[in-house]
Amino acid sequence: MNSDPENGGCKGGGGDIARQIEVEADIDTAMSFTKTYQTPQREKVYSNWESMVLAYQSLGVVYGDLGTSPVNVFSATSFTNLSEDDLLGTLSLIIWTLTSLVLVKYVFIVLHANDHGEGGTFAIYSYICRHIHFNTKFTIHNTKLQPDSAMAYYTGGGHSPLSTRAKNFLERSSSAQNFLTVIVLLGTCMVIGDGALTPATCVLSALQGIQSRSSKITQDHVVWISVVLLVALFVFQRCGTSKVSFLFSPIMLIWFATNVSIGVYNIFKYDPSILKAVSPHYIVKFFMANGKTAWDLLGAVFLSITGAEAMFTDLGHFNKRAIQLGFSLVVYPSLIVTYAGETAYLVKHPENITDAYYSSLPNPVYWPMFVISTLAAVVASQSMISACFSIVKQSLALGCFPRVNIIHTSSNHQGQVYSPEINTILLILTVALVVGFKGGVELANAYGVVVIWVMMITTFLTSLVMLVIWKTNVVAVLGFLVPYVLMEGAFMTSLLRKIPQGGWVPFAISVLFMTVMMSWTYGRSKKTTYEAENKMSVTELDEALSSIYRTPGVCLFFTDLVHGLPPIIRRYIHHMNSVREIMVVVTIRTLPIKTVSAEERLHVGKLGRNGVYQCLIQFGYKDAEDIDGAKYTDHIAAKLLELTDDNSEKHKIRSSMQKGIEFVTGRTILKANKKSDMLSRFTIDYMYRFLQKNSMPAFSTVRTPSNATLQVGMLYEI
Template sequence: MGPEMSGEDRIQDHSNEEESLERASSEGHVESGRQKLRRYDSLDIESAKFSSHRAHGTKQGGGEWSVILQLAFQSIGIVYGDIGTSPLYVYSSTFTKGIKHDDDILGVLSLIFYTITLIPLIKYVFIVLQANDNGDGGTFALYSLICRYTRVGLIPSQQAEDQDVSNFQLELPNNRLRRASRVKSKLEQSRFAKYFLLFATMLGTSMVIGDGVLTPCISVLSAVGGIKQATSAMTEDRIVWISVAILVCLFMVQRFGTDKVGYSFAPIICIWFTFIGSIGVYNFFKFDPAVIRAVNPMYIIEYFKRNGKDGWISLGGVVLAITGTEALFADVGHFTVRSIQISMCAVTYPALLLAYMGQSAFLRKHKDLVSETFFKSVPDPLYWPMFAIAVMAAIIASQAMISGTFSIIQQSLSLGCFPRVKIVHTSNKYEGQVYIPEINYLLMLACIGVTVGFKTTEKIGNAYGIAVVFVMTLTSSFLVLIMIMIWKTHILLVISYVLIIGTVELLYLSSVLYKFYQGGYLPLAFAAVLMTLMYVWNDVYRRKYYYELEHKISPEKLKEISADTNFCRIPGLAIFYSELVQGIPPIFKHYVANVPSLHSVLVFVSIKSLPISKVPTEERFLFRRVEPMELNVFRCVVRYGYTDVRNERESFEGMLVERLMEFVREEFYVLHCNGREQDNDNHRGLENHDDNDHEEDTEKRVDDEAKIRAQEQVDRDLDMVEKAWQTGVVHLIGESEVVARKGAGLGKRVLIDYAYNFLKKNLRQSDKIFDIPHKRMLKVGMTYEL
C-alpha cells in the first residue's frame, strides 16, 4: 500500500479540486447537459450534478399563507408554553427578600421589558432565526453552517461533490470582505479552534437538554402551588407528588407527536395568553397606571444604585422572564421562520408585557404579597378558571423544551456526536417533527428526581437560570462568527450586537453563576454527564474513521483479489456497508480472506451525514466504478442531512439499484459520447479547412462503431445489474470491534475498552438504525486496535 495522505492534506486536496472545477466551469469546458468525466480522489464529479433547487424554501419563510397561519397557531402551543408561564414565578424569584422601595418595582419592570424586547424579540425572532440551516435551528444548526463555510470538521470526509448539493450551497453576497477571509483562514488552520467549536456545540446541546429537564419541574410546581391559596390542607409534599403525576402523564403523551400535541395545546395557550393579558390590563387600570413609566430605562439605573449587589443578584430572577427562548430557535424545524415571527409579534410579546405591567401595578399596592404575586393578583371570580388554565399551561410549557431536546439530539446523532438512538418521525405532513423514546424516558426520570429532590421553585429557579443564559451566550458567540464570515455583516453592526446583546447576556450570566452553590450546579452537572457521553462517542468515532482511512484497500490489492484463480463469482447483488467515504474499508479484506467469493455485482455503500438539514432524494446517491471494469464493483456514498428520514417507505435497495443503473447510463454518455465529440471538435479545430471529406467520413464511421460497441457494453452492464438484483440482495454489515492497542495509556484504555464499548453494547446496532431485513443480512466482524 502506498503512503497515505493525512486528513488535513486530503481536505486541502479537495479544496484544490473544487477550485479547478470552478475554473473549468468559468472557461466553458463543462457543458450544461453532460459533463466530461473527470477522476478525483473522492468520487467522480459528474455523478453529483443535478438541477439546483431549494427543497426547503417553504421552511425559510415562504409557502402558502394558509399553511403559515396553521403553523403559527400550532407554534403557540409548542414554542411559547415555557416563556408564557414565566409570569407565574418571575416576581417571586426576583424579590426573594421582599420589596424595599416602591420604585424597585418599576426598575424590575423596566428590566423585564427591555430584556424581553432585546433577547427573545430582536435577537432571536429577527436575527437568530435568519441563521437557520435550511429551516432547522438549534446549536448544531449554527455549527453546521460554520462547518459548510469553513473546513473545521474533525473527520476528513469532505468531498468536492458535497458542495453540488443544492441545500449545501450558501447564498453569499458578492462583496467578500477581507476580514471574513482572515477569520475563516485562522479557524481552518487552528486545531484548537476546531476542537473548541465542537466543544462549545456539545456544551450548548447539553445545556438545552438540561433546560428540558428543569422546565417541566419549575413550571408544573409553580402552577400546582397556586392551590395553597384555596386550601391550607395542601402541603408541600402533596404539591410535589401531584406535580410528579402530571409530569409522568406529560411524557407519556409525547409518542403521539408534535403535530397532534400542538393542535391540542395551542387553544389552551391562546386562552392562557388572553387571560394573563386581560388580567394585566384590569390590574393596570385598577391599581396604578403610572407603571407605564417603566419604559424609561433610568429606572434600571436607579434600581441598581439603590440596591447595589442585591440588585445584581436579583437579575437571576429577572432572567426567568425569557426562559424557553432557546426552544424558539431549536423548534423552528417543526414550524417555519415566518410562522414563529407572526405568533411572537401578534400574541406572545404583547400578552407578556401586559401581564408583567398588571402584576407591577398590583404590587405597587400590595408589596407584602410578592411571594404569591400571580395568583393573588387574579380577581376572585376568575381564580379557579385561572388555576385550571395555569396547570394546563404549565404542562404545555414543558413541551417546548422537550420538542427542542428531541430536535437537537437528532442533529447531534446524525453528525456523529451522540450514541445511536431511535428517531421516530411523527408527522407525514410537517417535516422535522420527531420523537425519541429512550431520551423521553430518561428526561421523565430526571424530571421526577429534580422535583422530588428540590421541592421548591426557588431552588429550581437558581439552576434554571444558568442553563438558560449559558445557551444564549453560546448562540451569540456562534452568531457573531456567522455574521462575520457568512453574512458579511458591516463591522459596526457586529460591534453593536456584541456591545448591546452580548453585554446584557454576560451581565445575566455573571448573576446566575453567583447562585452556583444554591442549586446552580445542577445544569452544569447534567452538562458534564452529557458532554462526557458525547465526547466518548465522538472521539472513538473519529479514531475508527482515521484507522479505516489509513488501512483502506489499495487498487493494487483489489486487482490481486480479482486475478486470484481460486476466487469465484456467485449470482446476486451484495451491498457492503461502511462509514469510510474515501475508499474500500479494510474489513472487506478480512471478508474475502475467509469467504473467497464475490457476488456478481458488489456495491460498497457509505452512509454519510452532511452538515445540512436535508439532502434532496435525487441528489442523495453518489457513484463511482471501481477498476477493473469487469469486476462490476461500485462505490456509493449515500448522503443524508441531519433531519432526513433514513427508514424510508421506499425500499432503500430499490432506490440504490435505480440510481446505479442511471449512473451506468450516465457513464456511457460522458465517456463515449460527449468526451469523444469534444475531442473531435478540438481536433477538427486544429485541422486545415481544405482537408478532404473522405477523412471526415472515416472518422464518423469509426465514432459510430465505437458508440455501438459502448452501447452494447452498457446494455450488458445494465442486464448484469438487473439480473443480480432479481437473483437476490445480500446486505453485508461491517461490525468492527474496537480495542485500545497494546501499550496504550490508561486514559485511552478506559475511553475505548470500557466507556465506548459499554455505550455500544447497550445501544442500537446498525441494522436497526437502517432497518435492514434480518433474513438477508450478514455481519462481518473485525477488531480494530486503535
C-alpha cells in the first residue's frame, strides 16, 4: 500500500504517553523484523573484481540505447553535397558531445549525486529533500519527522554560508518548492515518453537495413515486422527481466567488439587520417562554413548520446564504479571508433549517408551484423522499458502516480519489477508510433527531443546538490552549470525546429502523463489538507469511546494520514456505535529514502486512555510493500506488550488477540465545493475521481482475510 506522501508525523495526547507520538516527538525504538525481512545494508563496497563483473553486466542493461546510436545518427542528417571538411566537422561534434556531455558530466559528476546508490530524477529529488524541509501543500512528499534524521539511510552534514542561504530560501519559498516538484514530475514524464520512443526507433532502425539488400522488401514490410517483434517483446515482459538478462551482456559485448573491428577496417581502408577529427578546431571550421545548416545538424548529432540518461536512471541495478568502468573502458572507445569508421567510409561514398551504417558494412559480414544489430535493438528497447517500470514504482511510492499493479519479478533484486498496466500503455504507444510514422524521418525527429529536457533538468538538480549538499564553491558550481546549460541549450534550440516535423509527439506523451500525475498529486494534496483540518483530536476520541460499547477483540484501522486521526474514524465510531477493546490506527508511510532497515520499520504509541494505539509502518521507495495483515498483527501486538508495564493492560491485549481481529479500511471520495474555480472542479470531480476509480485500491498490498475486513466510505467536500 502507498501512503499519502503529502503528510508527515503523528499526533496524540495524554501526558508522557501523548508526547511519545506528537508530531516532532521521539518515537520508541523499533522492534526487529529479522524473521520477516532481511535487514538492508547501506551501499555495498565492491572489490575491483566485483566491479569489473558488474561493469560487464551493465553493458546489456544500461548501454543498449546509447550503444546502438551509430545506426541512427548519420541517416538522420539532411546534408547533400558533403565535403570532407563537413564530415570531419560532424565527427568532431560527435566525439566532443560524447566526451563533454556523457563522459565528463554523467560519468564523473552526475553519478555522484545518487541516493545511497540509487539514481534517477526521483532519487536526486529525494537526496535534496533529505536536506531541505518541504512544507508546501503541493509537493511529492512531506512526511518528514524529527527522528527521521537519525535513521540509517538519512544523511546530513554542515553547510557553508552560501549553501545555508540557498537552503533557507528554498525552505521559505513555496514557489521554489512547487517549481522543483513540477520539474521533477516533468522529467519523469519525459523519461516515460522516451520509454515508448526508444523501442519504436531502435527496432525500426535495425530492421530498415534489410531494404538495402532487397528491393522487394518495402517499408510496409519493415513496419509490420517491427510491430510483430515489438508485440512479442512487450508480451514477454511478464516473465521478468531476469529471464532474459543473461543474454543481454553477451549480445552487447559482441555488438561493441564487431563494431570496433569494422570501424578499424573502414578507417584503414578508406581514410586513416579521419582520426584528426579529435581536434575541436574542425567544429569551428564546420560552423563558420555552414552557419545555420551546421546549427540544424546539432539535432542529428544529439542522437549520438540518447540513452545517456539511462546511466543515471539504472544506477541502482549496479554501482557507480561499474557504470564508470563500463562506459570508460568499453562503450566510449567503441563508439568513437565506430563513428570514425562510418565517417571514413562516407568520405569515399558520401551519397550513402542516408543508410550510412549498413552501407559501411563489408559484404561478408552484412547478414551477421544485421542479426546482431536487431538483437542489440531489442536490448536497447528492454533497458528503457525496465527503466519505466522502476520509475513508475518510485512514483507510486512517493504518491504522485495513480496506483497500478507492481509485480516483483526477482526475489534477489528489488529493482526488477513489472507493471501490467504500464506495459500495456507502452505497447499501445510504441505500436502507434511505428504504424503512424512508418519509420520515416519524423520518427527520428520525435526521438531525442524530450531527452535534452531531461538532461537539462538533471543539470539543474545536480547544481542544486553541489550548492546545498556538497557545499561546493560557487565558482565551481557556476563552472558546471553555465557551460552545460549553454551546450544543452544549443542542442535544445536545434531540436525545437523538429517539433512541427514529428517532435511534437514526445511532448504530447509527456503532457498526457504530466496531466495524470499533476491531477493525482493535486487531488491527494487536497485530500491531505481536508483530513488535517478536520482530524479527530485525542480528547474527542476519549469522549466518544467513553459512551459506546467495546466489543471483545482487536481492530486494525488502516489510514494514510500520518498526522493525527482522520475524520473517517469519527464517522466509523458514530455509525458503528461500538469499537473493539483494542483499536490500533495503522499508518503506512513511504519515506524519501531508498530503504528502511528492519529495526526502524515499525513504531507504536498510545492514543488516549481507552485502549487505542497508533502504529507507524515505514518503507523506503525501493522497498517491497507486501504486507501480510495476520503476521503484522502479531508483530504489532508484541510491540504493544513492550510498550506498557501495566500487567492488566498486557492481559487485555493478549485476551483481545485471542477473541478475533477485524481489519478496517477507509475509502474517501472527493467533491469540489461551490467556491472552487472551474479548473479545480474539473480536476477534482472528473480527473482525480476517474483516476481513483480506475486505480488499484489504496490498501491493495495489505493482505487480510476477506471475512474479517470492513470498508468504510466517506465523502470529502473540499
